[in-house]
Structure formats: structure tokens, C-alpha cells
Amino acid sequence: MADEATRPLLPAQFGSERASDDQPRPSHQLTTDSSHSSHPFEDKLPVCTTEQKPGSYSGGATMADVANQSSPIEPPERPSVDQPRESYQLSSESSNLSPGEDDMTVYSNEQRLSRSFSGGVQDNHILQAVAADEPSRPLLDGQSSPPEWFSKRTSVDWPRRSYELSSESTPLLHRREDGLIYGTERGLSRSSSFSSRNSPEDRVIKKRSRVPWPTVISLALLTLSVLAILVLAFAAPAAVKEYAQQAAVFKPTAVSIDSTTPAGIRARVQGDFVMDSGRVKNKSVRGIGRLATWIAREVETGPSNVEVYLPEYGNILVGNAALPSIKVNIRNGRHTNVDFLTDLEAGDIRGIHAIAIDWIEGRLGRLSVKGKATMNLKSGLIALGTQVLTDSIIIEEHDFPALPTVDILKLKVHDANSGAMAVDVLVSSLIDSPVALTIPALGFDILVPNCSPGDPYILVADARTSAIDIHPGQVTAVGVEGLIQRLPDELTSTCPGREGSPLDFLVSSFMQGLETIIYVRGSDAPLPNTPAWIVDLLHSVTVPLPFTGHALDNLVKNFTMSDAHFSLPNPFAEPDSPESQPTVSALVKVLVALPQEMNFQVDVPQVRALADVYYKEEKFGVLNISHWQDANSTMVDDQDGSSALLVEFELKDAPLQVTDDGLLAEVIREMLFGSETVVLRVAATVDTKVSTGLGRFTVRGIPAEGKVPVKTSIGNSLDQINPRIVSLQLRNTTESSMVVSTQANFTNPTNYSATIPFVDFLILYNGTAVAHITAQNIYVRPGNNSYVPIDFFWCPLDAAGVDGVEAGRALLSSYISGLNTTITVKSHRNTVPSLPDLGEALAVLNVTVPVPHISMPGSPGSDDGDKKPHFIQDATFYLWSSTAEFTLSSPLTENNILITSIDAMAFYEKNEPIGRINNRNPFEVPPGISTSPRLPVDLDMGGVGYDALRKALGQSLEMDAIAKVGVLIGNYMDVISYHGKGIAAKVRF
Structure with a gap:
């Protein structure tokens, strides 16, 4: 169609030569003088130049020739000079047209339309204003319609001329009712007034003319071509663009990082491209798109650039990608395998840092991403121009990758040179990466938490990694080499208001198998092969690295x-x-x-x-x-x-x-x-x-x-304790109680010693409390313990009332009688006054032990291993005086015992009475061995016992005795029953 713009609609003349300049022209013909042409649409009009050969027209004979052959027309008479020009004639500012000139009118791009009416000048200014705006008008508007001012001109009051050009969209060919006749014919007016002005010869010519079918067919084809051009030039591109955006599908099959570059990374992208018309919902767009892509078949993109922005973060540039030339099949359903390398460059590092911090701290709920691609397209040798495609997506919170969990596979800490400590760590982690990539060797700072969350992290070590290969969906093993030069003071100092230091919390958490968090930051002293942009990015981001320690249960x-x-x-x-x-x-x-x-x-x-x-x-x-x-x-x-x-x-x-x-x-x-x-x-x-x-x-x-x-102490062999009373010393006494200070020897069979500031136990006999034993400020060591001070508080009345008194008497009687007597030692609430609950708990431990052996000072049986008491060491009967004398051993070392009364019976062979003592005269028993006064004995002369006594004169006689002895120890008074068996009594005359 580019050639159509310069192709003349009609030849300048019927012949091959141009009419001479002096040949007269009809007054309505267009002049060729264009020196002063200023019509606003003149650069849009098709040009008919008079220098074009008639034979160059593609149809062979011109349309004017056809018209002349059908009806020859005589040229009209030339009007006079004074004859007024008709209102519809076209004039030139450079020359006056001579009426009657019969040359064929030619069209030039410098011609100007003029009018003879008075308002023509004003309208011409309006046309010029519109023409000034034409360069800025877009090629394809939303609607293609003539402006308002032109619609007003075509009103009934102002009939439109057949040769007026309304706008840029006006068809180049007039409608048939306009009556435009090519050649030397005049155009007939549509109005009746204009018809009335025509000469009779014109009306005769119109009646005699026939329909020019070749011309009609040519005009119809030309009109359809123009309409097709308009549709393909304006409507189709928008539909094809919409179709391309909706139908294009690219499915990446493999994305990997090929290498790093000084400004970014080089990624390899492999995938499958296909046009899927089923994704296009608009039926007309789908039809036009399928037709256009079927015709084009393949589209090749030149080197393109893709930019990614984040609107929610100030529209910062995250990065851009340089794409190479890519050729794809764009027909519907045709798949194209794509494999190319692209260079990705990082954008605003500070902006990326802000996004990373929000993601790490869990504040990134959603993220809006906007992409802008500038692509140069061509199909074959036809350039399709530069296309700018934009698209936006929203990434929700659940689509963001999670921070990786790190498991320590191997950890080795060893001494390094110059007092430093080296740490070799092998960790594994499932890194949620959508692409395969190789991370170069990197340097990091290892930091640990401080006392408070708001305090800066503490730098403890430098670390470096080797190259890391990451594959999607696979666990990645990372080897890390760390070096601890020294421990900072803030790491080992006690936190304010707390009992530990940051190091304590870290070690304790790790050794208990709890989740431990350290922080990793890119080092500001990078490795030689690390790109600068990676150093800047990593150093600006601190990533928490949680890992689980090993619980050292068997430490x-x-x-x-x-x-x-x-x-x-x-x-x-x-x-x-x-x-x-x-x-x-x-x-x-x-x-x-x-x-x-x-x-x-x-x-x-x-x-x-x-x-x-x-x-x-x-x-x-x-x-x-x-x-x-x-x-x-x-x-x-x-x-x-x-x-x-x-x-x-x-x-x-x-x-x-x-x-x-x-x-x-x-x-x-x-x-x-x-x-x-x-x-x-x-x-x-x-x-x-x-x-x-x-x-x-x-x-x-x-x-x-x-x-x-x-270790258990002695099991059930409590006799290993072997308690012995070394001494007894009377202290405070009352009528019903007395306190006796003792010294005891015993054996501690355990391996443990004890210091006892104070302890008090109850003494029970037959389940009734009769006394307390109290120890103060004693030290018990394993093995033998000698002369341990123990206080004995005899208080049967206070402990258990009348039952206590009876139980106390029974206990003393059994003991002095030499019977096997045991007592129960029991704790109570005041056993340890500062631990009353412990005393009550220990009350369940009723320890039953034999009454300790009392060593009698000067007693011959005190150290012979005989555990029976020997209060009566010896007895002598005097037959002549009928008296008896006893050798007594007092357990008290400093106090006397007063015997207030004795009522005793002596028996031979258990039941044969020998005699009776009934003495009411008190006498004292001093400490140690003493002899009692002679006590009168009422002998049973006629009994078997007396005969045995006589026969034993000068010898010894074993006898049994039963006695009730009244004693007074200090202020304490009681009556004790005594049962003696096998007493060896000497018989003297």
C-alpha cells in the first residue's frame, strides 16, 4: 500500500503529452501551482502528477479513455473574462484560471482548496490548527471519527461540496452520487441550484452516458483494500497483542545458575514455549490472534531487557535481566524448546536489604512484583517493532520460602596456632531454592545473641565456606571452617540482672539438645574470588541460623x-x-x-x-x-x-x-x-x-x-552399734523426773560421718513413752565413737501420765533385774527443731535397740563382756545375828542414791523361802562399790530353805530374790521391783 499513496488515480490527459500551458482550462479544474498551498490535509492526499505517463497505469487504458469512447463530448465554449467564477471552482494563488480551459485537472500535494464564500478564511484557520495537531496524534486512537467542527460544516445550511476533503479518514474515491466525472467533464452538483446552473449540453451528456463497469469494479477492489489496510494496521495489532499476552505459556523445566559475574549472575534457563489459544476468552481476539500467528509462524526476539520492580517498596529496582535473541514458533499448539543464558544484575542493594529484613523477621505478609520487558520482535524479514510488555504478580506469605533448618553432622574443635581455636563444622540443610545454583566460596562473620534482644550481636568467629552446590529438593551439605581468635569480654560477662553470660546461655542450650540460634553475616573482608555485589548484599543482611544441639545425656x-x-x-x-x-x-x-x-x-x-x-x-x-x-x-x-x-x-x-x-x-x-x-x-x-x-x-x-x-549400713544387725554407757551423772531432778548426763561408746558401721548440733528422740517401752535422749554438739565418725555425751531425760509421768509411770517402773525393774530389755527409739516433731516436718517423717522409723550396758565403776564384770547389770555385786548371810550385808555398785559417778525401803524375800530353788528383809531405815549408796549396812533377816527356821542355808555354812548358796526397793535420787522418788536369780550368797556364822 506504500506505493498506492504515490499512484495517481487518473492520468493527467487522455494523450501521452501534457497540454500546453496556454491552452484554455475550464474554470473548475485544479491548478498545478503549489507554491502557496496551505491546506491542512494536503500532505495526506494522494498525488497525481502531470509528468506521469498514462500508460503507466496498471489497467492499460485510462478511465478517461473509456469515458471518451463511450460518449464523445465537445468542449464547452470558453466563457468570457468578465464572467463570474462559479462558487465551487478551485483556484490557485499563483495564477488566475482562464475560463473555458479544457485541460484535465491534476492533483498535487501542494494544492490548496479554496472557497468563494465569505467564511472561507475562518474555516481555513481551523483546518490549519487541526493540521498542527496531527503529528502528535497517535496512530491508533480509541475511535476513528471526524472531529466535531467538521460535522457542523456538513449541516443542511451549508451543503458539502463533492470535492471537499473532510478528514484524514475520508475515502480517496468519492461516492457515485457525488457525480464526479473524470476527463474534461465537469462535476455535477448535488444540489438543485447547482443543477439549474448547468448548461443544456451537460444534461444531454449525463443522459447519454453509460455505467463504466471496469471503473466500478476497480473502485470496489480499491475500497476493500483500503478497509483491509485499516483493519490490519489499526485493529489487528491490538488484538494480536492481547492474544499474545494471554495465550503465551512458558514452562521452565530447568533453571540453574551457570556462574557469577562482576555485576550479577549468569543463569541458564531451559523450558518449553507454546501458544495456547484456549486461554484467550474473547472469541474475536482469539480468531484474529490465531490467524495472525498462523501467518507469521515464527517470531524472533532481538536482545531484550527485563526489569523487576517492587511497587510496595518505593518501586525500587530489584534487578534486570539481559535476554539473548530467542526464536519461537507462535502457531497454536506448537511447542518450542528454549535453552538460553541470561545475565542477571542486582538493582538497589539497600532496597533488597529492606526486603530481606522483613522476610527474616516474619513481617513480609505479601509482596507485589512488577515486571517490565522491552522486546524487539521480527517475523522473518519483517520487523514488528519494539514491544513493551508489563505484568504484575502478588506473592502471598505462604509462597515465601522458609528459613532453612540446620543440622550439625560433624563438629570438631581443636587448638590452633597463637592460642586461637579452630572449629570445623559440617552441617546439612534443606535449602528451599527453586533453582540449581553454585555458590562461590564466601566469608562470614559468626555472631551470637547478646544479653537482651535489643543489644548488638557479639562477633565470636570468622568463617569461610567452600563452593556450595544447591539442587532443588535435595539436602545440601556445607563445610565450614571457623577460627576463634579470642573470646570477647561481653561474651563471658554476667548479664545485668541475670545469673549467666551470653556464653552460658549458648552452651547450656546446646548441651541440653535445645534449638540454638546463631547469626551469620557476610564478612566485610571478602575472599579474593567473591564478587563485590555479593559482598555488599551479604554484609548488609544478618540471617538467624537455628540448629539443634546434641543432648549430652551421658556426659x-x-x-x-x-x-x-x-x-x-x-x-x-x-x-x-x-x-x-x-x-x-x-x-x-x-x-x-x-x-x-x-x-x-x-x-x-x-x-x-x-x-x-x-x-x-x-x-x-x-x-x-x-x-x-x-x-x-x-x-x-x-x-x-x-x-x-x-x-x-x-x-x-x-x-x-x-x-x-x-x-x-x-x-x-x-x-x-x-x-x-x-x-x-x-x-x-x-x-x-x-x-x-x-x-x-x-x-x-x-x-x-x-x-x-x-552403701547400706548394717542391715538388720543393729547390735554392731554396741552401745555402752560409760558414765552417768545426775543433773536436774523433780519428784517425777530426772536428767542424767551420760557418756556413751558406740560403733558407727557406715562410711559417713555427721555433725549433730541438737537431736532429741523419744524412748518407748512397750509402746509407751517414758523418757527422752538428747544429743547436742556431737560429732559421729565412721567406726568407734567413745565418750559421746548424751543426756537422758527420765520423765514417764510427763511423757505418758500414769501409764508412763507404770511403764517406767517396769522398764527399770526389768533392767536392774538383768532381763533382756529393749527400748524403742523414735523421732518426733521436735527431733530436729528447725526441721519439724523431717522429724515427723522420721517417726515411722521405730528403731528398737537393747538397753545400753552400763559400766559400773570398780565392778569386776564391767569389762568382761557380760552385758547384764550387776547392781548387787555380793551378799553375805550371818546365821548368828540373822542379818544380811550387800555389796552394791552404783552407776552414778558423782551422786548418791538413797535407799528408802527394802521389802525382799529370798528363795532356795525358786520356791523354798529362806527369809525376808523388811527394812524402813534409809541408807545411802555412794558412787562406785559400797557395802550396805547389815539388814535384819527374818529366817524361816522350819523350812527347807533354812536347812540348805545351814548346810552351806562357810560356803556359798545360790538363791533367788524378789524385792521392792524404794529409791530417792535427788528429788526423784520411786519404788522399783527387783527379781534376782542365781545370786551367790556367802553364809557365815
Whole structure:
């Protein structure tokens, strides 16, 4: 159609030569003078030049020739000069047209339309204004319609001329009713007034003319061609563009990072391209698009550029991609395999940093992404121009990749040069990457959390990685080499208001198998081969790296306590105060299994701990070792050949807070009466001062757990205690009570010692309380304990009333009679005044023991192993005076015992009476061995007993005795029954 614009619609003349300039022309013909042409549409009109040969017209003979052959027309007479020009004639500003000139009118791009009416000048100005706006008008408007001013001109009051050009869209050929006749014919007017002005010759010519069918067909084909051009030039491109945007489908099959560049990365993209017309909903767009793409078949894009923006972040440029030339088949359903390399360049690094921070901190709920592609298209040799395609997508929160979880596969810490410590780590992680890529060797800063979340992270190590290959959906193993030059002070300093340091929290979390978070940031000292843009991007982003540590459940392989010493609390301490708690001292040995990851020299100079003590998986106490205990540590080889650290320290007076008194009582009972070893479990949180190549620092909160076997004492053989009363000293007395201070010897069969500030137990006889035994400020060591002071508080009346008095008498009678007498020792609420609950819990332990043997000063049987008491050492009967004399041994060492009355019977062979003593005269029994005064005896002369007594004169006679003896010890008074058997009495004359 480009040639159509310059092709003349009609030849200048019927002949091959141009008419001479002096030949007369009709007044309505167009002049060829274009020097002053200024019509606004003149550059849009088709040009008919007079220099064109008639034979050049594609139809052979011209249309004017056809018209002349059908009806020859005589040229009209030339009007006179004075004849007025008709209003529809075209004039030229350069020359006056001579009326009657019969030359054929020619069209030139410099011609101007003029009118003879008075308003022509004004309208011409309007046309010129519109023409000035034409260059800025877009090629394809939303509607192609003539302007308003032109529609007003075509009103009824102002009839439109047949040769007027309305707009750029006016057809080049007039309609047939316009009556335009080619050649030397005049155009007939459409109005009746104009018809009236025609000469009779014109009307005759019109009647005689015939229909020019070749001309009609030519005009019809030309009109259809113009319409097709308009449709293809204006309507089709918009439809094809819409079709292309909706039908184009690209499915990437493999996307990988080929390499890095100084400005970005080079990615390899492989995929499948297809045009799917089924995605286009508009039927007309789909039809036009399929037709156009079928005709074009293939489209090739030149080097293109794609830019990606983020509207929600100030429309920052994230990056751009340079695409190479790509050729694809655009016919419907035809697949094209695409494989190309593209260079991706990073955009605004600060903007990318802001997005990364929002993603890491979980604030990125959604993200709007806008893409803009500038593409140069061509199909074959036909250039389709530059197309700018834009599209926007919204990425929701669930579409964002999650932060990777890191698992430590291997960790090795070893000493490095110059006192540094090297860390080799092999970690694995499932990195949610949609593309395969190779990350070059990178340098990182390793940081750990500070005391508070708002505090800056603490730099602890430098790390570097080797090249990392990442594949979608596969676990990636990453080797990291780290170097710790020194430990910063803020890492080991105690946090304000807390009991630990950042290092403590990190180590404790790791050793307990909890999730531990460290932070990784790109190093500002990059490796030589790291591109600068990667350094800038990584250094601006700090990524939290959570990983799970290894729970060191078997860290403590052995835990023993030797030389254990238990101390009861001060009796005057406030309940539930630290002073009211029992304490433990011992030599503790802990065998610590060193993890395989630790391959460096370590020393533990001091330790402290807070331990929970369990029995049968139930907690009964808390052992608080709050003070630093000096320790020694030695590297040893364990039984399985692994390295271990033996830590020894002396535990001094560590408080034991009893949390379950009943369970502790059960432990003590098992220790006293059980036959199996008691095993306690200790779960401790240990603070240690550690000395390494990096220096000396404190590590707090190390979890440790071990089992402590406690050997049982004596089982059921309580006689191994072998208690013996060495001395008795009377102290305070009342009529119903007395306090006797004693010294006792006994044996501690356990391996544990104890310090007892105060303890009080009840003494029961046949289930009735009769006395208290109290110990104050005593120290019990393993093995023999001699001259241990114990107070004996005899108070049967106060303890149990009348029943207590009877039980007390029975106890004393049984004891002095030499019978096997046992008593029950029982705790009560005030056994340990500062621990009343413990006293009540221990009340279930009713320990029954024999009455301790009382050593009689000067008694011959006191040290012979005879455990029976010997209050009556000897007896002598005098037959002549009928009296008896007794050798007595008093257990008191400083006080006298007053015998207030004696009512006794002596028997021979159990039931034969010998005599009776009924004495009401009091006498004293001093400490040690003494002889009583002669007491009168009423002998039974006629009995068998007397005969036996006579026969034993000068010898000894064994006899039995029953007596009720009234005693007065200080202010205490009582009557005691005595049953003696086998008493060897001397018989004298």
C-alpha cells in the first residue's frame, strides 16, 4: 500500500503529452501551482502528477479513455473574462484560471482548496490548527471519527461540496452520487441550484452516458483494500497483542545458575514455549490472534531487557535481566524448546536489604512484583517493532520460602596456632531454592545473641565456606571452617540482672539438645574470588541460623562421694531458712566423658553446682553448692578407650534442702535396715571455671547427671552399734523426773560421718513413752565413737501420765533385774527443731535397740563382756545375828542414791523361802562399790530353805530374790521391783 499513496488515480490527459500551458482550462479544474498551498490535509492526499505517463497505469487504458469512447463530448465554449467564477471552482494563488480551459485537472500535494464564500478564511484557520495537531496524534486512537467542527460544516445550511476533503479518514474515491466525472467533464452538483446552473449540453451528456463497469469494479477492489489496510494496521495489532499476552505459556523445566559475574549472575534457563489459544476468552481476539500467528509462524526476539520492580517498596529496582535473541514458533499448539543464558544484575542493594529484613523477621505478609520487558520482535524479514510488555504478580506469605533448618553432622574443635581455636563444622540443610545454583566460596562473620534482644550481636568467629552446590529438593551439605581468635569480654560477662553470660546461655542450650540460634553475616573482608555485589548484599543482611544441639545425656559417666559428712542444722535457726537445712560435705569425684568434637586441652580449676537428688525417680532434696569449690582435673582414658576428664573437688558444708521428708525417711530406713545398695540420682547444673588456650573464663549452666550409690549400713544387725554407757551423772531432778548426763561408746558401721548440733528422740517401752535422749554438739565418725555425751531425760509421768509411770517402773525393774530389755527409739516433731516436718517423717522409723550396758565403776564384770547389770555385786548371810550385808555398785559417778525401803524375800530353788528383809531405815549408796549396812533377816527356821542355808555354812548358796526397793535420787522418788536369780550368797556364822 506504500506505493498506492504515490499512484495517481487518473492520468493527467487522455494523450501521452501534457497540454500546453496556454491552452484554455475550464474554470473548475485544479491548478498545478503549489507554491502557496496551505491546506491542512494536503500532505495526506494522494498525488497525481502531470509528468506521469498514462500508460503507466496498471489497467492499460485510462478511465478517461473509456469515458471518451463511450460518449464523445465537445468542449464547452470558453466563457468570457468578465464572467463570474462559479462558487465551487478551485483556484490557485499563483495564477488566475482562464475560463473555458479544457485541460484535465491534476492533483498535487501542494494544492490548496479554496472557497468563494465569505467564511472561507475562518474555516481555513481551523483546518490549519487541526493540521498542527496531527503529528502528535497517535496512530491508533480509541475511535476513528471526524472531529466535531467538521460535522457542523456538513449541516443542511451549508451543503458539502463533492470535492471537499473532510478528514484524514475520508475515502480517496468519492461516492457515485457525488457525480464526479473524470476527463474534461465537469462535476455535477448535488444540489438543485447547482443543477439549474448547468448548461443544456451537460444534461444531454449525463443522459447519454453509460455505467463504466471496469471503473466500478476497480473502485470496489480499491475500497476493500483500503478497509483491509485499516483493519490490519489499526485493529489487528491490538488484538494480536492481547492474544499474545494471554495465550503465551512458558514452562521452565530447568533453571540453574551457570556462574557469577562482576555485576550479577549468569543463569541458564531451559523450558518449553507454546501458544495456547484456549486461554484467550474473547472469541474475536482469539480468531484474529490465531490467524495472525498462523501467518507469521515464527517470531524472533532481538536482545531484550527485563526489569523487576517492587511497587510496595518505593518501586525500587530489584534487578534486570539481559535476554539473548530467542526464536519461537507462535502457531497454536506448537511447542518450542528454549535453552538460553541470561545475565542477571542486582538493582538497589539497600532496597533488597529492606526486603530481606522483613522476610527474616516474619513481617513480609505479601509482596507485589512488577515486571517490565522491552522486546524487539521480527517475523522473518519483517520487523514488528519494539514491544513493551508489563505484568504484575502478588506473592502471598505462604509462597515465601522458609528459613532453612540446620543440622550439625560433624563438629570438631581443636587448638590452633597463637592460642586461637579452630572449629570445623559440617552441617546439612534443606535449602528451599527453586533453582540449581553454585555458590562461590564466601566469608562470614559468626555472631551470637547478646544479653537482651535489643543489644548488638557479639562477633565470636570468622568463617569461610567452600563452593556450595544447591539442587532443588535435595539436602545440601556445607563445610565450614571457623577460627576463634579470642573470646570477647561481653561474651563471658554476667548479664545485668541475670545469673549467666551470653556464653552460658549458648552452651547450656546446646548441651541440653535445645534449638540454638546463631547469626551469620557476610564478612566485610571478602575472599579474593567473591564478587563485590555479593559482598555488599551479604554484609548488609544478618540471617538467624537455628540448629539443634546434641543432648549430652551421658556426659557424667561416674559420680562418687567419699568421706561423706552430714550435719544437722542449728536447732535455734528459723524454719525454712538456709541455716535450718542439713549440710553435706564429701570428696566428690566426677568422671566427665569428653565429646568427640572436643580435641583441645582443657582444665577445670573450680566448680559449683545446684543438684536435684532423686530416689526411685522421685525428688526428695536439692543440694546447693553455691560457693566455688577448688577442683583438680586430669585427662584420663576411660574403660572404653575414649578420653575423659576426671574432676575431683572437696565438697564442704553444702546445704541439702529437703523437699520430700517422707522420701528421705525411706532412704534412711533403707540405709539402716536394707540389705541392698541405695542408689541416688543426682541431676545438677554445674558452673565451671574453664582454662583453655583462649584464656580462663566461666561457663555456667552445664547440665550434668550421675548416679550416686549409697552403701547400706548394717542391715538388720543393729547390735554392731554396741552401745555402752560409760558414765552417768545426775543433773536436774523433780519428784517425777530426772536428767542424767551420760557418756556413751558406740560403733558407727557406715562410711559417713555427721555433725549433730541438737537431736532429741523419744524412748518407748512397750509402746509407751517414758523418757527422752538428747544429743547436742556431737560429732559421729565412721567406726568407734567413745565418750559421746548424751543426756537422758527420765520423765514417764510427763511423757505418758500414769501409764508412763507404770511403764517406767517396769522398764527399770526389768533392767536392774538383768532381763533382756529393749527400748524403742523414735523421732518426733521436735527431733530436729528447725526441721519439724523431717522429724515427723522420721517417726515411722521405730528403731528398737537393747538397753545400753552400763559400766559400773570398780565392778569386776564391767569389762568382761557380760552385758547384764550387776547392781548387787555380793551378799553375805550371818546365821548368828540373822542379818544380811550387800555389796552394791552404783552407776552414778558423782551422786548418791538413797535407799528408802527394802521389802525382799529370798528363795532356795525358786520356791523354798529362806527369809525376808523388811527394812524402813534409809541408807545411802555412794558412787562406785559400797557395802550396805547389815539388814535384819527374818529366817524361816522350819523350812527347807533354812536347812540348805545351814548346810552351806562357810560356803556359798545360790538363791533367788524378789524385792521392792524404794529409791530417792535427788528429788526423784520411786519404788522399783527387783527379781534376782542365781545370786551367790556367802553364809557365815
